[in-house]
Amino acid sequence: xxxxxxxxxxxxxxxxxxxxxxxxxxxxxxxxxxxxxxxxxxxxxxxxxxxxxxxxxxxxxxxxxxxxxxxxxxxxxxxxxxxxxxxxxxxxxxxxxxxxxxxxxxxxxxxxxxxxxxxxxxxxxxxxxxxxxxxxxxxxxxxxxxxxxxxxxxxxxxxxx
Numbered sequence: 480x481x482x483x484x485x486x487x488x489x490x491x492x493x494x495x496x497x498x499x500x501x502x503x504x505x506x507x508x509x510x511x512x513x514x515x516x517x518x519x520x521x522x523x524x525x526x527x528x529x530x531x532x533x534x535x536x537x538x539x540x541x542x543x544x545x546x547x548x549x550x551x552x553x554x555x556x557x558x559x560x561x562x563x564x565x566x567x568x569x570x571x572x573x574x575x576x577x578x579x580x581x582x583x584x585x586x587x588x589x590x591x592x593x594x595x596x597x598x599x600x601x602x603x604x605x606x607x608x609x610x611x612x613x614x615x616x617x618x619x620x621x622x623x624x625x626x627x628x629x630x631x632x633x634x635x636x637x638x639x640x
Contacts, residue, residue, distance in 0.1 A: 480546040481544075482549070482613055483543070483544055484509045484519065484541050485508070486508065486540055487541070487585060487586070487587045488585070491587060495538055495587065497525075502524065502525065506604075507522055509521050509522070509541060509610075509611055517612055518554070518611060519612075520556070520607035520610050521541065521553075521590075521607065521608065521610060522607055523603065523604055523606050523607075524538065524539075524540050524604065526602065526604050527601075528599050528600060528602070529600045530599055531594055531598060532593075533593070534568055535591070535593075536589055536590075537591070537592060537608075538587065538589050539589065539590060540587070541587070541588055542579055542586030543574065543586070543588070544579050545576055546576060548615055548616065549576060549614060550573055550575060550613075551574040551613055551614075552573060552574075552611065552612045553567065553588065553609055554567065554610060554612070555567055555592070555610075556607055556608060559609070563596060563598070565592055565593065565594050565595070565596070565600050566592070566593055566595065567591060567593075567609070568591040569591065572588070572590060574611075590609055592609075
């Protein structure tokens, strides 16, 4: 299966970001910086800033299509974490393959960033601030139907009296 990024629909863009056709046409899709880059840089649709110790929810304007045995990991670019002490509030975003067809979000990915420094963090329109990495994953080959005991992993474990 082919994997790709695409912009959210213009109707969704108007509703969730801004009613601005030029802005919609201008922002670019995620891209790898070099031939050996593991991650796809996500670029800011507009300028934004995060005050010290503030949390901000940022719309990416993107959705991604990929195979069912893959996930998309979203992480801050290392320079953002090292230089500015900004991180994702959930540390790592995990996007499942079926999120693309989610009827509530239509696959639109958001990130929540927290500025843990004492300086305002500023991102200019078009600057990379997070990255996405496509990763294959394995399953154990069985459908999960029970909650396993956290100590033994045995779903049939009986409580001791």
